[in-house]
Amino acid sequence: MGINFRKETFRDDFTFRNSPEFVRRFPFPFHEDAYMYAVNIEPHVPGPEGSVLENLIDVDEHYVAEMEDRALVLAEDPLRCQSLPHMTLAGWDLLELLMTEQANGYPEHFSLSRDGDRWRWINRPLGIDDTFTFGDVSTLPYGPMEYITRQSQGDFCILDQRDGNLWMDAGMVTTQADWSLDFDIGMNFFEWHAPVPLAHEKGIFTRALKFLTNIQQGKPARRLNWTMTINPRLDTSPENYHKWGTDRMTVTPENVGDKVHLRVELQSFWRLPRSNALVFPIRCYLIKMDELVTSPKWARRLHRVLRDLPQELADYKGLTRYRPTVVEWLSKHDDGAPTSAGFGPD
Amino acid sequence: MPAQTIKSRPVYGTLSPQAGKSHLFVADAEGGSAILDLARQAPEGFFGAAHIMFIPGRTGDSLLAALKALKPAQYYEGPSIAAAIPRLKQTLATAHMGLRIYLSGTEGLIGQAMQAALESGIDHTSIQTEHRGSLARRVQCVHCKGITEDVTTQPATCAHCGLLLLVRDHYSRRIAAFQGVCINAEDPTEIPQKEEMFR
Numbered sequence: 089m090g091i092n093f094r095k096e097t098f099r100d101d102f103t104f105r106n107s108p109e110f111v112r113r114f115p116f117p118f119h120e121d122a123y124m125y126a127v128n129i130e131p132h133v134p135g136p137e138g139s140v141l142e143n144l145i146d147v148d149e150h151y152v153a154e155m156e157d158r159a160l161v162l163a164e165d166p167l168r169c170q171s172l173p174h175m176t177l178a179g180w181d182l183l184e185l186l187m188t189e190q191a192n193g194y195p196e197h198f199s200l201s202r203d204g205d206r207w208r209w210i211n212r213p214l215g216i217d218d219t220f221t222f223g224d225v226s227t228l229p230y231g232p233m234e235y236i237t238r239q240s241q242g243d244f245c246i247l248d249q250r251d252g253n254l255w256m257d258a259g260m261v262t263t264q265a266d267w268s269l270d271f272d273i274g275m276n277f278f279e280w281h282a283p284v285p286l287a288h289e290k291g292i293f294t295r296a297l298k299f300l301t302n303i304q305q306g307k308p309a310r311r312l313n314w315t316m317t318i319n320p321r322l323d324t325s326p327e328n329y330h331k332w333g334t335d336r337m338t339v340t341p342e343n344v345g346d347k348v349h350l351r352v353e354l355q356s357f358w359r360l361p362r363s364n365a366l367v368f369p370i371r372c373y374l375i376k377m378d379e380l381v382t383s384p385k386w387a388r389r390l391h392r393v394l395r396d397l398p399q400e401l402a403d404y405k406g407l408t409r410y411r412p413t414v415v416e417w418l419s420k421h422d423d424g425a426p427t428s429a430g431f432g433p434d
Numbered sequence: 435m436p437a438q439t440i441k442s443r444p445v446y447g448t449l450s451p452q453a454g455k456s457h458l459f460v461a462d463a464e465g466g467s468a469i470l471d472l473a474r475q476a477p478e479g480f481f482g483a484a485h486i487m488f489i490p491g492r493t494g495d496s497l498l499a500a501l502k503a504l505k506p507a508q509y510y511e512g513p514s515i516a517a518a519i520p521r522l523k524q525t526l527a528t529a530h531m532g533l534r535i536y537l538s539g540t541e542g543l544i545g546q547a548m549q550a551a552l553e554s555g556i557d558h559t560s561i562q563t564e565h566r567g568s569l570a571r572r573v574q575c576v577h578c579k580g581i582t583e584d585v586t587t588q589p590a591t592c593a594h595c596g597l598l599l600l601v602r603d604h605y606s607r608r609i610a611a612f613q614g615v616c617i618n619a620e621d622p623t624e625i626p627q628k629e630e631m632f633r
Binding site: 167268274278279282283327328333334336 | 440441442443574576577579597602603604606607608609613615616619620621622
């Protein structure tokens with residue numbers, strides 16, 4: 089049984105929504121009724137059947153629509169996909185990883201066959217059937233990173249490891265929470281995280297870097313991050329902030345349920361075999377407030393997290409203008425009952 | 435001297451003579467006096483293997499005689515940073531092992547000379563830098579990608595697309611610029627007053 093891919097948009101008329109079973113599998117990011125930064129990294133091992141962790145590279149009902157949105161972003165702004173010259177080998181590593189994981193996890197939709205360096209890749213949802221020579225850029229219509237990330241949900245950052253640091257030297261970034269690959273490319277781990285408040289002082293990045301530089305091949309890790317987005321817009325880039333920023337003024341008590349979305353990033357971290365680079369897939373999941381409150385536990389908990397969020401974090405995440413309206417709306421779904429431990433919807 | 439506010443914001447030191455076969459100085463305006471201060475501690479014959487590239491800017495003629503009196507092997511005076519960049523790139527492209535680089539003056543000068551050095555494969559940590567003079571910033575508009583030079587106000591108007599930009603401390607060595615992000619994107623009717631922040 090395959091996935092029923094939705095026809096939907098992440099711009100203009102915003103027809104994105106989650107089917108009920110996809111609401112239940114949403115990766116809700118709060119394990120308790122409060123939030124503060126932590127190095128919340130854990131091994132990226134398969135999770136329960138039907139969860140977003142069933143396969144380590146998750147493909148869902150939004151796949152085709154997300155790939156269409158990515159193609160639109162790249163046509164408008166090719167700088168969203170960049171790779172410094174020394175990163176081509178890592179691009180091939182990523183192509184192998186994503187083809188292998190998608191073909192293993194979803195054989196009804198993807199298949200990969202290899203005859204030495206001659207590879208055949210079939211992507212049925214996107215109607216692609218290409219044969220190419222692994223390692224020979226001239227046999228693909230794009231560089232290897234761009235080719236495969238035009239066919240994989242989520243943003244991808246490839247990090248070179250040298251001098252005990254990680255360097256943002258390649259990426260495909262079209263669904264980002266307000267950071268610019270074009271500006272940050274070439275920066276090290278501390279530099280590209282420089283604008284994040286509070287976490288440097290807590291030593292978060294020093295510890296995270298130590299952990300990440302020790303990641304071994306075949307032992308990926310993951311963490312969740314979150315923010316909120318008005319309208320189900322994937323491309324909330326700083327490049328287009330002057331176009332979408334006004335969305336944040338449009339939240340009213342009447343439209344919170346449909347317009348306000350919790351945006352969760354499932355970030356995973358993988359060592360690549362040939363290049364010794366790390367790749368960070370940053371997979372974005374959106375859920376409307378109307379969808380989220382179908383779980384009473386999630387509704388209570390998100391209300392408490394948002395209400396008590398430190399102001400610096402609210403400012404950094406861009407929630408300041410509409411937070412009071414959303415907290416007020418959510419308060420009607422919070423009867424004050426205790427919530428159970430853990431992420432699940434109950 | 436600019437303080438380190440966030441981790442991407444460059445910090446600068448004080449020039450001091452390094453052991454090396456040859457020495458390349460690139461300076462603008464008050465940055466010229468950093469070369470003169472270094473010269474006081476330099477060993478005999480140090481400037482015999484030195485190339486000074488100087489853009490006098492607002493210091494006019496005041497430092498020229500003293501710099502020439504150091505008797506560098508090569509001396510260049512340029513009218514602007516942009517005019518000096520082709521010569522700098524050529525110098526870096528033909529440089530040999532053992533070249534030491536010293537940058538002093540405005541952040542725009544240090545940043546653009548460092549950018550040229552990075553492009554020729556020189557590690558940024560091996561370059562000596564000293565900030566002197568104006569705190570004016572080079573700012574890249576994240577929206578249109580145009581770079582506005584000598585920004586002294588917060589917010590600042592993008593010289594290319596005209597958006598009103600919040601000048602952040604977030605800095606890219608590769609672009610040699612601070613990041614500018616539209617300050618009133620959420621409510622374009624808010625027009626914050628400009629203040630002289632980076633003089």
